[in-house]
Amino acid sequence: MPRLSDTMEEGVLAGWRKQVGDQVQRGEIVAEIETDKALMELEAYDDGVLEKVLVGEGETVPIGTPIALLGDGSGATAEATAPAPAAAEKPEPEPAPAVDAATDSAATPAVNGPEENGSVGTKPKASPLAKAIAREHGLELAAIAGTGPGGRIIRADIDAELAKEPQPEPQSRPQPAVEASASAPSPVADEDVEEIPLSKIRKVTAKRLTESKQQAPHFYLTSAIDVTELIEFRGNLNERLQAADGPKVSVNDLVVKACATALRANPSVNVSFAGDKLLQHKRIHLGVAVALDDGLVVPVIPDADRKSVSEIATEGREKAGRAREGKLKLDEMNGSTFSVSNLGMFGIEEFSAVINPPEAAILAVGATREEIQHRDGEFVVRKIMRVTLSADHRAVDGAVGAVFLQQLTGLLEDPIRIIA
Known part of the structure; x- marks a missing residue:
């Protein structure tokens, strides 16, 4: 995600002009980005083939976040950046115990590139914005199904999870879970108030x-x-x-x-x-x-x-x-x-x-x-x-x-x- 204005901190991928497999020439318009000021056209920086889309239409990501992979058409670029399969179906708890390098290499398949979340195939993929919101509301990413490219968890998935049930106020330190009393009243939304998300x-x-x-x-x-x-x-x-x-x-x-x-x-x-x-x-x-x-x-x-x-x-x-x-x-x-x-x-x-x-x-x-x-x-x-x-x-x-x-x-x- 490029910085398209001096005040831009994140952008919305409004639409893709190119599809996976399309030939792209340098300077050609590949996507439309909604910035904090206007709808801007994103030009390709190099020639190549669009091998993989990392950010779906309508998704908001911070500047600097990879949004697509451009290669020679062989698919090698997408394969090189693809995460290796996890050693086990269930993700390891955090923090992970120290593991000897030799043992670790035998237990976990090698990968050519790091996961976007910094681990090696043990955590669910999620956009930085989705991680931040999940962390703020105390949500476990492992329990959320991602609908983004490659099963990636995006903000819409977090919003959907938050809409299922009322969430507690964000806290600076984790608090022990307390079972709600059966007699405690549940919060009721004010029908006279409509929440309108702020535009960029x-x-x-x-x-x-x-x-x-x-x-x-x-x-x-x-x-x-x-x-x-x-x-x-x-x-x-x-x-x-x-x-x-x-x-x-x-x-x-x-x-x-x-x-x-x-x-x-x-x-x-x-x-x-x-x-x-x-x-x-x-x-x-x-x-x-x-x-x-x-x-x-x-x-x-x-x-x-x-x-x-x-x-x-x-x-x-x-x-x-x-x-x-x-x-x-x-x-x-x-x-x-x-x-x-x-x-x-x-x-x-x-x-x-x-x-x-x-x-x-x-x-x-x-x-x-x-x-x-x-x-x-x-x-x-x-x-x-x-x-x-x-x-x-x-x-x-x-x-x-x-x-x-x-x-x-x-x-x-x-x-x-x-x-x-």
Whole structure:
């Protein structure tokens, strides 16, 4: 199982494109892997024949776990890695007594490779994840029938075993078995509660954002921006673009471009905190948060300051669509130096976003609302949009963030400067 993202710890083998016995060429797609961010295609590293599949479809395994064997078609690779038959039908108890090497070699057939669990044919085969869950719940692997390749015990087998009867809470030390009293009430599941397993994306989102809030001291700056001129400017721009068969530009596209322009003028915000130093990013790569049914992903628009608003609109819409289909490539979600999160389309007027590490800041954009203001001796109705900058105080000082937000406000209130 390859590491396909910087935060990936395990992957789901979503599907095999090749079957056992198929010829495989280097660079050819052999399988689909569901990572913590997207569905990725796995390319073969070498030429050969797929001799054996070690991980079935739908199975989750940690990175580094062998998932298949590639050989010359003779089957020698699969045979060399196959476990030798056990000396006895019943597995030996743990820990096994020391055995003289000569006696051991006579009693147990030789093998060319170690078992995945570290023993020589005396323990049931199980995936590392299955072993961990079994150990946590005190289950004996020898009593569980494996349904994976070659009788291997997979997570689904452990889950099925746990579903048979209520299991005790995991304990750090083994406790003596106690026979339940006949009068003791059995636990009853709450019919009003449904357990929903976390998706890969939501697991990683929860982990990364928890680490962000725990490690990065957030501070927040909010500005109320008069976007009356911006809304009118957008309407005129879209009329011109549509007349030329161009893309439709959203308010968020203009905000993204304005952020990129402000970052170019304020490079002190385009940084990352790295322990005893700051990383000053020379290029401006904007992440734009996209909400999915099972989590959040952040497609990246590289070099956003060098692109026109129409280019940002086209690229952003195309990547958001593929993000919802789970078809974004890994490099399209990595490398952002600043992010924008917009909940205005849901009517949210103001909110504070959590910084997307390793970035040092993120802008939260709210909805546009008409408000009455007093200007030049009279009351007027203006369109107001509130934005909040969340910044990592280890990397960005309050005054630096305030200057950035001040310049961003100036760009959005005088929108011709965004495209100038």
